[in-house]
Amino acid sequence: MELDLSITFGAIAPFMSDPTIEEIWINSPERIFIARNGRSELTNLLLSSDDVRNIVERALMWSGRRHAVEARGNQRNRVMEAAGKAEVSMMIPVVFLILPISILFALWPSLTNLNMFAN
Numbered sequence: 001m002e003l004d005l006s007i008t009f010g011a012i013a014p015f016m017s018d019p020t021i022e023e024i025w026i027n028s029p030e031r032i033f034i035a036r037n038g039r040s041e042l043t044n045l046l047l048s049s050d051d052v053r054n055i056v057e058r059a060l061m062w063s064g065r066r067h068a069v070e071a072r073g074n075q076r077n078r079v080m081e082a083a084g085k086a087e088v089s090m091m092i093p094v095v096f097l098i099l100p101i102s103i104l105f106a107l108w109p110s111l112t113n114l115n116m117f118a119n
Contacts, residue, residue, distance in 0.1 A: 010055055011047055026052055 009016050015024050015034055023035035029047040033040050047055075 009059065011045060011051060012055060015043070 012024060012026075012032070015021050020036050021034050022038070024032070026032050026047075029049050029052050032043045032045050032047065034043055035041075
């Protein structure tokens with residue numbers, strides 16, 4: 001899911017998409033500053049308190065969504081890793097107990113017949 005700057009950041013979207021702008025800060029709805037080339041500039045953009053609140057809420061919602069996706073990915077990786085370890089631990093009795101007994105039963109008649117011919 002791609003971030004749409006115009007929807008998320010509304011009126012400050014042009015500042016967000018400008019690569020020359022290094023920083024944006026809102027001191028009040030009427031005093032919005034940007035930093036360009038290390039120097040701060042007061043913009044002529046005027047917002048209402050509701051606009052500022054909406055911009056902040058949408059930005060937090062987007063960052064929370066990204067965090068949730070990362071958390072789900074991390075949890076999925078932990079579950080898969082635990083499942084892999086459980087699979088390995090389930091194979092230990094098969095490899096070290098059942099497989100040798102099966103081999104013994106498969107070879108026993110042949111070994112017995114060999115012993116009969118050897119005597």
